[in-house]
Amino acid sequence: MAEEKKEKTVLPFNEALYMVVRSIKQRFGRILIVIIAITASIAYMVSLDLLSPILASSIPKEGVGIYTFLLDVTAFIVAATGTMNSLLIMIAERYHEIGTMKSFGARDIHIFELLVLETIILTIIGGFLGYIIGLGIGYGLGGTGDPGYLFGKAMLIAVIIGFISSSYPAYQAARMSPVEALRYEV
Numbered sequence: 001m002a003e004e005k006k007e008k009t010v011l012p013f014n015e016a017l018y019m020v021v022r023s024i025k026q027r028f029g030r031i032l033i034v035i036i037a038i039t040a041s042i043a044y045m046v047s048l049d050l051l052s053p054i055l056a057s058s059i060p061k062e063g064v065g066i067y068t069f070l071l072d073v074t075a076f077i078v079a080a081t082g083t084m085n086s087l088l089i090m091i092a093e094r095y096h097e098i099g100t101m102k103s104f105g106a107r108d109i110h111i112f113e114l115l116v117l118e119t120i121i122l123t124i125i126g127g128f129l130g131y132i133i134g135l136g137i138g139y140g141l142g143g144t145g146d147p148g149y150l151f152g153k154a155m156l157i158a159v160i161i162g163f164i165s166s167s168y169p170a171y172q173a174a175r176m177s178p179v180e181a182l183r184y185e186v
Helices: 013-026 028-056 061-092 095-103 108-140 147-175 178-183
Strands: none
Touching: 013 028, 013 108, 028 061, 028 108, 028 147, 061 095, 061 108, 061 147, 095 108, 095 147, 095 178, 108 147
């Protein structure tokens, strides 16, 4: 009995990164919307964390924690929803590209990985910009806080938003058949 070897298509990380960067350059206008949504939300969260000690002077400490947490959750939901909406539109515009890639042997997981990687890169950029802006606002208004902790929190939240927001659109795009993707008109 001869054992059959199945040939697997592999997408090296450096190739995936190259494709993502090229895609970002081509779609910069739409991508800017995603970056702005993340930047605004992270800036809001960071400045709110820096200003929470000021709020604590007039509200009981446990009330400030609950208040800031609820505002953080609201900002998270707004950022994730806006990002997902932008991604759904951006990915729909790329169905022909996705169909072509699948016709040449790209597997569902490759499409999924490319789209999620692109989104996470965008949300990291937005998270970093939001962190810088939030620090400026928070410290400018007299807030205090640990910038290292806030940086970690901002980056973690940005990556989580990116992953959550991109999972559904990337999954839907990856599952399309090449024929269906090539036939789709935007």
